[in-house]
């Protein structure tokens with residue numbers, strides 16, 4: 552057990568194995584082919600799978616059903632007279648696994664490569680788990696209850712390992728988290744200087760610092776000035792390097808599109824809005840603040 556845990560001098564075996572997965576470049580041609588396949592889905596479908604309209608990622612919500620039903624089936628399999636209930640839960644989990652996997656693939660296709668490599672192993676583990684549960688259900692339907700139970704327990708172990716990899720993706724590699732969340736803390740309260748208004752080009756976004764926060768600044772011909780957090784809420788891409796059109800800015804990394812006036816997500820993969828600052832010009836100096844601060 553000690554070998555699995557990190558010590559002060561080197562990472563444990565689990566972390567060392569995950570580090571190797573993150574840097575496994577040999578898998579990249581496969582990643583790119585799979586990414587192309589997922590990205591060939593219509594944009595509206597991918598937005599629905601990301602959870603852009605909901606304002607919350609869909610994948611972590613959908614995975615609750617297979618994990619919950621399969622864990623419940625494992626408990627029922629320990630109890631006498633619960634054979635039918637356990638089989639039903641295994642079947643419900645299998646039916647719910649498909650939409651959860653689809654949402655996961657949509658999110659996966661918009662990650663950085665080290666995240667995609669871990670994500671691919673996460674998906675492979677879960678695919679094996681689905682196979683084990685399908686075999687378990689088939690065995691149960693044929694009346695081979697012991698075999699069905701054994702396969703289901705093997706499935707539970709495998710899906711738990713897959714879930715742990717999903718946790719690594721989210722907590723260690725920051726996949727799927729809101730990268731604009733620290734802005735409200737780092738920006739500080741009240742009006743702060745951004746720069747002399749005359750120094751900002753008209754119609755071209757630029758990046759400036761507002762305190763500790765990089766901000767996207769767009770001065771428009773009608774005198775309007777938009778200031779948004781520059782690091783995209785999806786994966787921290789620089790919005791100031793993106794395209795501006797139809798009152799929105801499109802992130803150059805994965806195409807999340809945010810409305811300039813309020814940061815609303817028009818297209819994913821992002822599900823979290825982009826922080827927008829209020830602006831004013833005082834004696835030629837552009838100032839900005841987060842609303843309500």
Ligand code: FES
Nearest residue numbers: 783786788802805
């Ligand atoms: S960083 Fe991914 S869309 Fe902006």
